[in-house]
Amino acid sequence: MSPGKYVSYYLRVGFKYLKTRMRRLGSFFANHFVRGSVAGILIAAPVVLGLSPVRAQQSIIVSPQITQLEMTPGSRKVFEVMVGNASEVAPIVAQIGVSPITQNERGDYKVTGRENEWSCASWITVDKTNVSLGPGEWVPVRCVIQAPFTAGGGRYAAVTVAFGDPGGGRAPLSTSFEYLLGSYVEVVMVKGLTRRNVDISNLQVVPVRGNKALEDEYGRDAFFIMADVKNSGNMGVIANATLRIRQQKGLMQTEVPLGTGRGMVLPDATVKYRSLFRTRPPAGVYSAEASLDYGGYKPSVTKMYFSVTQEGEIVPGRVETVETVGLGIRPSRFDLRAGPGSRKTVGITVHNVEDYPVGIAISKLPLSQGPDGRLLGSPDTNIPSCQDWIEVDPDSFEVEPNTRKRLRVSINVPRDAAGSAYSRLVFMPQNSEVSEQALKESYTTDIFLTLVPDKREEIEVTSFDIESEGRFKPVACTFKVKNVGNTYVDIEATAQINDIEGPAVKEVELEERNTRILPGVTRAFSIVDEQGLESGSYDVELTIRIGNERAAYETRAFSL
Numbered sequence: 001m002s003p004g005k006y007v008s009y010y011l012r013v014g015f016k017y018l019k020t021r022m023r024r025l026g027s028f029f030a031n032h033f034v035r036g037s038v039a040g041i042l043i044a045a046p047v048v049l050g051l052s053p054v055r056a057q058q059s060i061i062v063s064p065q066i067t068q069l070e071m072t073p074g075s076r077k078v079f080e081v082m083v084g085n086a087s088e089v090a091p092i093v094a095q096i097g098v099s100p101i102t103q104n105e106r107g108d109y110k111v112t113g114r115e116n117e118w119s120c121a122s123w124i125t126v127d128k129t130n131v132s133l134g135p136g137e138w139v140p141v142r143c144v145i146q147a148p149f150t151a152g153g154g155r156y157a158a159v160t161v162a163f164g165d166p167g168g169g170r171a172p173l174s175t176s177f178e179y180l181l182g183s184y185v186e187v188v189m190v191k192g193l194t195r196r197n198v199d200i201s202n203l204q205v206v207p208v209r210g211n212k213a214l215e216d217e218y219g220r221d222a223f224f225i226m227a228d229v230k231n232s233g234n235m236g237v238i239a240n241a242t243l244r245i246r247q248q249k250g251l252m253q254t255e256v257p258l259g260t261g262r263g264m265v266l267p268d269a270t271v272k273y274r275s276l277f278r279t280r281p282p283a284g285v286y287s288a289e290a291s292l293d294y295g296g297y298k299p300s301v302t303k304m305y306f307s308v309t310q311e312g313e314i315v316p317g318r319v320e321t322v323e324t325v326g327l328g329i330r331p332s333r334f335d336l337r338a339g340p341g342s343r344k345t346v347g348i349t350v351h352n353v354e355d356y357p358v359g360i361a362i363s364k365l366p367l368s369q370g371p372d373g374r375l376l377g378s379p380d381t382n383i384p385s386c387q388d389w390i391e392v393d394p395d396s397f398e399v400e401p402n403t404r405k406r407l408r409v410s411i412n413v414p415r416d417a418a419g420s421a422y423s424r425l426v427f428m429p430q431n432s433e434v435s436e437q438a439l440k441e442s443y444t445t446d447i448f449l450t451l452v453p454d455k456r457e458e459i460e461v462t463s464f465d466i467e468s469e470g471r472f473k474p475v476a477c478t479f480k481v482k483n484v485g486n487t488y489v490d491i492e493a494t495a496q497i498n499d500i501e502g503p504a505v506k507e508v509e510l511e512e513r514n515t516r517i518l519p520g521v522t523r524a525f526s527i528v529d530e531q532g533l534e535s536g537s538y539d540v541e542l543t544i545r546i547g548n549e550r551a552a553y554e555t556r557a558f559s560l
Contacts, residue, residue, distance in 0.1 A: 059085075060084065060085060060092055060094065060181065061084040062081065062084075063081070063082045064082075066183075066186060069188070070187075071145070071151075071188070071190070072189065073149045073150065073191060074151075077144075077145050079145070080140045080141065080143065081141045081183045082138055082139075083096070083139050085138075087135050088135050088136065091134050091135065092132070093130070093132050093133075094131050094133070095162040096131060096160070097129065097159075097160045098121045098143075098158070098160065100113075100114065100116050100158075101156050101157060101266075103269040105271055105272045106272065111158050111160055116268070118154065118266065118267045119155065119156065120145065120147075120156060123155070125144050125146075126144075127141065143185075145187070150192075152192030152194060153189055153193065153194050153267070154187060154189070154236045154266075154267065156186055156236065156266060158182030158184050159182065160183075161180070161181045162180050186236065195234045196295060196297075197231070197296060198233065198237055198239050198296060199232065199300045200227050200230075200290055200301070200302050201227065201228050201300075201302055202227055203319055204226060204319075205223055205224070206226060207223045208222045208224070219279075221278070221279050222279070223280065223314055224274055224276055225277070226272055227241065227258060227272075227290050227302065228270050228272060229272075229292065230269075231265040231266060231267050231269055231270075233267060235267060238294070238295075238513065240257070240263055240293050240294070241257065241258035241291065242256075243258040243275060243290050244288070245287070246287050246288075246289070247286060248285040248286065258290050259274055273290075282308065283308050283309060283310045285305065285317075286307065287304070288303070288305075288306065289301065289302075297326045297327060298325070298353070299442035301322040301324055301442075302321060302322060303321075304316075304320070305317035305319075305320075325358055326352070327358060327360075327429060327443055328349075328351035329350060329443055330349045330351070332444065332446065333445065333446045333448065334446070334448065336450070337449075338413050338450075338452070339413070339451065340416065340417045340451060341413060341414070341415040343410060343411070343413070344410070344413070345409070347408060347409070348406075348407045348409055348425070348445055349406055350407065351399075351403075351404045352399035352403060353402065354401060358399050359397075359429070360399065360430070361396045361428045361430070362396065362426065364387040364390055364426075365423065366378065366424075367383060367385065367423055367424050368380065368383060369517070369518045371480075371523055371524045373514050373516065377424035382520055383519060383520060383521070384419060384422065385423055386411060386413075386421035386422060386423045389412050389417075390411055391410045391412070393408045409425070411447070411449065413451065419454060419455075419456075419486035420451060420487040421451070422448055423447045423449075425444060427443040427444070427445075429443065448488055450487045455486065456486045456487065457546050458483075459482065459485070459489060459491065459544065459551050459552055460482050461544070462480045462482050462522060463478075464477070464542055464556055465477075465556070466540055466558040468532065468560060471535050472533070474529060474530050475529040475533060476526055476528050477526065477540055477542065478524065479524075479525055479554070480524050481523055481552070482517075483519050483520060483522075486519055488516055488517065488518050489551075491517065491551070493527065494507055494527075495508050495541070496540065496543070497538055500538055500557065501537070506529065508528070510527050511527075534560070537558075537559045539555055539557045540555065541555050542554045
């Protein structure tokens with residue numbers, strides 16, 4: 001979307017509104033759970049901020065909110081940050097700079113004035129440090145980033161925009177609210193030393209009983225399960241956690257994601273992952289196991305026990321550290337194409353990073369997918385499977401300490417095969433303390449096989465709703481997409497918000513990175529505009545693309 005379309009949206013925010021927004025931060029814990037989000041910030045929406053009555057009707061837009069770059073040591077790249085004055089009457093003076101960032105336990109990025117080991121602020125220069133913008137004016141800020149030859153891992157910073165007044169002076173900074181916006185920069189060094197090391201710990205159950213505000217919000221029977229996710233590596237990672245609750249006899253009670261959202265955890269950061277349960281299980285003793293998948297060799301698993309009394313009280317129990325095996329399976333996924341009657345052969349490397357030999361047995365499972373997009377190895381699925389077409393040589397073996405073993409995987413496609421087929425290879429270490437369900441997610445390789453030329457990519461939108469609690473409250477565009485074709489699809493989606501009597505107001509992109517949908521599966525997605533809207537009537541245009549082609553288009557009208 002062009003910057004000019006954003007300019008048509010003029011945000012008028014007074015001091016009372018800003019104070020209300022700041023007070024809401026104190027109750028973020030509750031709001032956070034209502035939306036079920038964790039560990040991440042909105043990627044797509046431009047940042048919009050209004051000023052107090054002293055600078056009435058001033059507002060500024062900074063876009064994009066995140067720039068993601070891949071670099072090699074010693075390389076140089078150029079990117080742009082757009083700064084716009086969305087006011088229709090008031091000029092703005094702003095100062096441009098570059099600062100390091102940190103991450104708080106909610107997963108939010110925060111601008112800081114202190115350098116840290118993972119900062120790339122000193123690598124970035126900007127072509128202007130002061131800008132004066134008339135009403136509706138935009139200016140590009142050209143940013144040059146130069147990586148040192150010794151760089152490795154991940155590096156992070158923010159291009160900052162500080163408000164100034166029309167007379168040229170910088171806006172005063174307050175301890176309660178700073179007129180400072182950031183366009184965040186995430187850099188991954190694709191060469192050089194990278195170290196992935198993420199742990200999940202401090203698993204705990206937290207009832208809401210006794211907290212009147214939470215009781216009113218969720219009901220007296222609700223409770224949270226939460227854990228700390230600590231990144232001790234040298235690069236940010238997308239860390240996805242799964243929570244499994246079992247009865248004392250080992251029967252599965254439920255299996256859900258622990259927290260949702262983008263899931264980015266920066267180096268040295270500890271982020272709280274939380275999930276809400278609105279009803280309590282029956283009286284009894286339960287175990288909760290949380291496993292963390294972050295792309296590293298050694299998955300992290302923790303376990304906790306709790307009980308529910310006959311009166312419905314939740315009593316926390318002991319927490320256990322679960323020992324896992326350091327085992328790397330590469331690659332973790334194959335996207336393959338083959339014709340009916342053909343034979344496809346690929347290689348998989350198993351890396352034992354432990355100081356002792358590890359025995360491994362390989363199993364082949366059909367691949368299933370839930371509405372949240374998680375892929376599971378499960379026989380209970382209607383998705384076409386290629387598990388019977390696969391030969392693994394060898395299918396059981398031992399890997400010596402600190403060594404790698406190469407495996408050959410052959411896929412024999414039947415002559416009458418059509419569409420696509422999928423399977424998960426599970427590498428099961430012997431004598432592991434981790435549950436079989438956790439192993440099926442931790443040490444795996446997924447196979448996505450598309451049969452050419454019989455390939456049909458087709459989707460349909462089965463639902464599309466707009467929700468907002470009111471003026472300047474987040475606007476959530478929730479929709480479900482069903483894959484009605486015969487092969488998997490990776491989608492991109494945007495929601496363009498239009499004034500019903502005027503031009504486009506803003507465009508927000510889907511922040512979800514994993515958008516793959518298998519045949520026959522319906523997935524739920526949400527695009528959230530965190531800044532919200534002024535009172536009025538709007539329509540939202542939802543556009544979904546597969547590659548460069550528009551695959552679906554829906555519109556909805558709503559009013560605030």
